[in-house]
Amino acid sequence: MDQSSSSSFVDTSLDLTIGVTRMRVKEDSTTSALVDELNRVSAENKKLSEMLTLMCENYNVLRKQLMEYVNKSNNMTERDQTSPPKKRKSPARDDAVSSAVIGGVSESSSTDQDGQYLCKKKQREETVVKENVSRVYYKTEASDTTLVVKDGYQWRKYGQKVTRDNPSPRAYFKCACAPSCSVKKKVQRSVEDQSVLVATYEGEHNHPMPSKIDSNNGLNRYISLGGHTAPAKGSSSLAEPVTESKKVTSPSRMDIPEVQKLLVEQMACSLTKDPNFTAALAAAVTGRLYQQNQTEK
């Protein structure tokens, strides 16, 4: 946790300051006007850089707070999940080692009489024998009643159910590339926080993400839950859906440099959308070019 928060700090100081050297101001009034303008712009750039740095600091502070909050609520939910004696065991892929199914009741307990039964059972197990199961949390508008999670992949909804432990319905999705890609996901609102969508992924896509844009610009935002169940891990990130994998084999798909890169990209993206910023940036670049021109002469 500490590791991640410290390592996730991204030095975003863009060094936009254009050390405008005191140029030999010509008597020419237009030149002096230009220099004035350059000075003004460079000061503005300085200001912008400071603002950006401040924003980053604020972001880090907020992120820390969110982590703490999430960890707290997570501890609570874990207690909630363990304490009430559930009548039924939740499915293997949801809460236990999924390989328990692989071992196969069929092997040890198979008898002649239920051969046919086991045949069917095996068929089903094949679909159950999984793969990686991961859970991802998405922050959405509480008023948003759709169970759509824009994670970049295309999904086909094939069912919806109201489950006992959660009043909000659970939606079932298959990857749109099925049957070639057998990834499934379940999406349900969190019991504690209706604005949080919990997506449970089963399996891994065997094809590239069709649209990366959606994953970044969608309605939903991944929320960083570095230590949802394992706070010690702390591999948190802004955009990477933190997977709460049930199997050891699940790779951590993004390391810190990548996280930083992504973070910077996101910041750059939001900044470039601001016309004021782009104007200032253009001015800064022009200023720099102008400066170079002057020194070359």
Added chain:
DNA sequence: CGGATTTGACCCGCGC
């Protein structure tokens, strides 16, 4: 009209 979504019915595992 074709693909996506909805929704009731059905299947199957599990506990009693």
Added chain:
DNA sequence: GCGCGGGTCAAATCCG
């Protein structure tokens, strides 16, 4: 064996 509950199927419906 029965009933409950989660997961899936598939016909009906919606929508671009």
